[in-house]
Structures are given as C-alpha cells and as structure tokens.
C-alpha cells in the first residue's frame with residue numbers, strides 16, 4: 001500500500017511537466033528534470049532532457065509486479081529449456097498452458113553452432129496465446145551479434161523508424177523459420193485470445209521487435225498485446241519507440257539493479273542515431289524479492305531511473321531476475337524448489 005501511494009503521488013507532478021517538457025525541448029531548449037525548468041541548452045543541469053521522447057510520461061496501464069514475477073518470468077525462462085522440454089516450465093507453474101511448437105533455427109551467417117529459439121503456447125483459462133524468445137547463448141552467438149552491430153548498425157523498420165539489424169535478423173530467422181506460421185495457426189484456432197510476448201536479454205530485444213512486427217502484419221492489434229521483457233538491450237530508435245508506445249499500451253521492460261546489458265552503448269555511429277528501449281522502464285534497485293520496491297520510470301532513456309548508468313554494472317544482475325538465476329532455472333525446467341537458484 002505504501003508503495004502504491006508513493007507511485008501514485010509521483011505521477012501527478014509529471015503529467016504537468018510532460019507537456020511542459022515536450023514544449024521546452026521542441027523549442028530547442030533543455031528540460032532540466034532536477035529543477036523542472038526549461039533552460040537554454042548551454043546551461044548545465046544534472047539530469048537534462050534534449051529529446052522529446054525522453055520527457056516524463058506515465059505508462060498507459062499500471063505495471064503489475066505479480067504478473068511480471070510469476071507469469072512473465074516463467075515465459076522468459078521456458079525459452080531457456082532445452083527445446084524438448086519447454087513444457088516443463090509451464091507444467092510446474094501453469095499447468096493449463098500448453099506449448100504448441102518450439103522452433104530452434106540456425107541464426108548466424110558467419111559462425112557455426114549458433115541457434116535462436118522461440119516457442120508458441122496457449123492457455124484456455126487465461127484465453128491467451130503466448131510467444132517466448134530465448135536469450136543468447138555461447139560465444140559464437142555473442143560474436144555474431146556484436147560483429148553485425150559494428151558492421152551494419154540499424155536499419156529501417158517499415159516507415160516507423162529504425163531497429164538494430166543484428167536483433168532484427170535474429171528475429172527474422174525465427175519468424176521465417178516457423179514462428180509466423182505457428183502464430184497465424186493459433187490466432188486462427190483461438191480468434192478471441194490475446195497475445196502475451198516475453199523474453200530475457202536477446203530474447204527481450206527480439207520480443208520487442210516481434211511485437212511491432214506483429215502489429216504491422218495485422219495478426220494482432222496492439223491493444224491485445226501484453227509485452228513484458230526482462231534485461232533487454234536498447235535496439236529501437238526514437239521514431240520506432242514513439243510509434244510502439246502509441247500502438248501497444250501494455251509494454252514494460254524490467255531492469256534488475258545494475259544489469260549491464262540494458263546499459264550497453266546505444267549509439268549507432270553508422271547512421272548517427274541513438275537507440276532506446278521502448279517505454280516503459282521498471283527498475284528494481286534490490287534483489288527483486290517478493291514485496292521489494294521498484295520504480296516505474298516516467299522518463300525514457302538510460303540515465304533517469306538508474307542515476308549513474310555506467311556505474312557498477314554486473315553480469316550477475318543480468319542473470320538474476322526476481323531473485324532467480326533465469327538461464328539455469330529455465331534449463332532445469334523451472335523447478336518449484338528454488339534452492340540453489342537464488343542470488344545470495
């Protein structure tokens with residue numbers, strides 16, 4: 001309750017400042033969030049905003065911590081199970097969820113033994129179709145992604161801005177490798193079901209691109225999509241992210257404390273464009289245990305919720321979400337007994 005009141009109170013001053021901030025930035029000035037004032041760009045300020053997309057905005061739906069820590073955590077972890085046992089994660093926690101198909105495809109043009117994985121599932125109780133993406137694994141996949149980033153940067157996404165090509169390519173390998181067909185089939189079989197999309201790390205980046213792609217292709221409407229991703233990297237530019245915010249009201253990306261991956265350098269020098277996460281960021285500056293506090297970030301961009309974006313970043317905080325080692329837990333089939341999977 002205390003937390004709810006805090007969140008509630010913190011939203012109101014910012015509704016006013018959102019308009020003020022956008023007006024300020026669009027007129028070529030800087031909006032200073034520490035003083036809530038509009039200042040000339042040459043005046044210094046601790047937390048300046050120079051891009052209108054970054055201006056504070058309350059999310060269009062309320063963030064639900066329980067939903068993220070129970071459902072979306074399992075959805076992201078299930079993608080880590082070996083392709084034959086994706087179902088185990090659901091059987092252990094949500095037995096009404098049935099995995100429809102798991103797709104694992106070769107997703108590197110340059111290195112051997114690099115695969116991407118995604119699966120589709122459905123749940124008659126919740127009346128939803130589920131789409132989950134796996135994070136990267138192995139040195140060759142990391143090399144594939146980073147070399148593609150350096151060589152190719154970002155590419156246009158229809159007429160709605162740009163996305164980082166490496167992540168778009170990974171997604172397309174899966175989309176063409178069966179996911180499109182499986183999703184269309186499920187949408188045909190269950191025409192009234194909504195769609196939940198999730199993933200962790202690379203899986204979260206692909207999930208974000210997928211949500212936009214699915215809206216573009218008209219398989220689901222943005223209002224019927226729930227997107228919650230964990231520890232993903234910034235892979236979409238301002239134009240995409242604004243469009244995405246308009247299309248998909250239920251969209252959150254969750255960051256654990258000092259997770260290094262969401263804070264990777266978001267600049268694409270080939271095209272002189274900065275990448276962002278799609279709104280809205282939720283930051284847990286703790287172990288993410290049940291009842292732990294979190295901040296729903298009203299600003300977009302790396303330097304607001306987490307005030308020193310480059311300080312003390314760790315891989316540990318990337319792998320642990322909701323106080324569970326996500327890759328190991330997923331690989332083990334998401335056992336109910338959490339002994340050995342907690343951070344400390």
Ligand SMILES: *[C@@H]1O[C@H](CO)[C@@H](O)[C@H](O)[C@H]1NC(C)=O
Pocket residue numbers: 064065066067070071
């Ligand atoms: C939050 O999510 C949980 C678990 O899915 C659900 O039971 C609960 O009704 C949700 N709360 C709200 C306010 O939507």
Ligand SMILES: *[C@@H]1O[C@H](CO)[C@@H](O)[C@H](O)[C@H]1NC(C)=O
Pocket residue numbers: 106107108109110111112113
């Ligand atoms: C994956 O694709 C690359 C490039 O096309 C090829 O070199 C590699 O052998 C393929 N790997 C598998 C397992 O098919």
Ligand SMILES: *[C@@H]1O[C@H](CO)[C@@H](O)[C@H](O)[C@H]1NC(C)=O
Pocket residue numbers: 113137138139
């Ligand atoms: C292929 O990659 C997987 C995942 O990284 C790894 O477990 C496996 O040992 C690799 N196999 C070969 C032949 O390199």
Ligand SMILES: *[C@@H]1O[C@H](CO)[C@@H](O)[C@H](O)[C@H]1NC(C)=O
Pocket residue numbers: 109110144147148149151152
């Ligand atoms: C860059 O993009 C091209 C065209 O899609 C692709 O063939 C190539 O493999 C990419 N480069 C790297 C290093 O991934």
Ligand SMILES: *[C@@H]1O[C@H](CO)[C@@H](O)[C@H](O)[C@H]1NC(C)=O
Pocket residue numbers: 272
């Ligand atoms: C890069 O983009 C920034 C901001 O949009 C602009 O001010 C700058 O002139 C651009 N630089 C180049 C080399 O195009």
Ligand SMILES: *[C@@H]1O[C@H](CO)[C@@H](O)[C@H](O)[C@H]1NC(C)=O
Pocket residue numbers: 308311312
């Ligand atoms: C980083 O960690 C050091 C040592 O634990 C601590 O003193 C410092 O305050 C931390 N910095 C931030 C920005 O959290």
Ligand SMILES: *[C@@H]1O[C@H](CO)[C@@H](O)[C@H](O)[C@H]1NC(C)=O
Pocket residue numbers: 337338339340
């Ligand atoms: C959970 O797992 C640990 C280690 O594998 C084991 O020692 C413990 O007895 C298990 N707890 C329960 C309640 O099964």
